[in-house]
Amino acid sequence: AFDSKPKPPTGATGDLGDYLRPEDVTKGMTVIHQRFGTGTVQTVEKVAGDALISVLFESGSSKNMLLKQAKLKKT
Incomplete structure (x- = not known):
């Protein structure tokens, strides 16, 4: 049978x-990203209930990302 109940978009509930x-991340923390691998947080700037962070990954690349969308885990 067809399920007609609308499903909330992923992440819409705010449950990470x-x-x-954002309140858990600090400069120097080692984190893991699903695509980019392991890296070290270089900067953390709190913005509107989220955090804009810069992470230097072991590959040598540096990425700026919004924490809630980045889905990072602590090592």
């Missing part, structure tokens, strides 16, 4: 599960 929250 096992992922890091």
